Amino acid sequence: MSQDNQRVRLTKKLLKDSLIRLLQQNSIRKISVREICECAEINRTTFYKYYGSQYDLLGDMENDIFLDIEGYLGSGGPQPADAAQLTQIVRYLEANMAICKVLLSNNVDPGFPEKMLNLPRIREMVALSIDQSGQSEREYITRFLVDGCFGLIKLWVMKENREPAEYIAVLLNQVILQSSGGPPPGPAPGPR
Numbered sequence: 001m002s003q004d005n006q007r008v009r010l011t012k013k014l015l016k017d018s019l020i021r022l023l024q025q026n027s028i029r030k031i032s033v034r035e036i037c038e039c040a041e042i043n044r045t046t047f048y049k050y051y052g053s054q055y056d057l058l059g060d061m062e063n064d065i066f067l068d069i070e071g072y073l074g075s076g077g078p079q080p081a082d083a084a085q086l087t088q089i090v091r092y093l094e095a096n097m098a099i100c101k102v103l104l105s106n107n108v109d110p111g112f113p114e115k116m117l118n119l120p121r122i123r124e125m126v127a128l129s130i131d132q133s134g135q136s137e138r139e140y141i142t143r144f145l146v147d148g149c150f151g152l153i154k155l156w157v158m159k160e161n162r163e164p165a166e167y168i169a170v171l172l173n174q175v176i177l178q179s180s181g182g183p184p185p186g187p188a189p190g191p192r
Helices: 003-023 033-039 044-050 056-071 083-095 097-104 112-117 120-129 135-158 165-179
Strands: none
Touching: 003 033, 003 044, 003 056, 003 097, 033 044, 033 056, 056 083, 056 097, 056 112, 056 120, 083 097, 083 135, 083 165, 097 112, 097 135, 112 120, 112 135, 120 135, 120 165, 135 165
């Protein structure tokens, strides 16, 4: 990798980390490019070399997460999500807790949950989980699963003393299987 690429990645990381810190205190609407640059100790010309606004920077951060999540889900043909994939995703969220807390809060991007859960691979996996339903029933069950799973993840992320990632992944898998009429899962392990 060339030094230029490393420099670009470092600059973008500094900007993203600065926006995360600022979002912990204010909504995106109250954060200026100037504040982001001051926090990152980067001049505004450099910022505008990569982003047009604080919203573009936020969108890039969201896209990073979406790409990572889709990477964990893979593209191994049509199959519903399994507990192992869900565990990897929840561990990823846990490892990136600062940005997850910020993005899941209501003052950043209210459309984030919809964007995340409309990722093609996630929609495909949900659809495969409820494939035996009729069209209108499938639409309702999909909405229930998407909103419910997002709510479960959000509650877990926002908790101070949260359960292990494996516990939440198994719980998510159970919710999906039970809601979709799949085979009954075994009991969820107790939190450690």
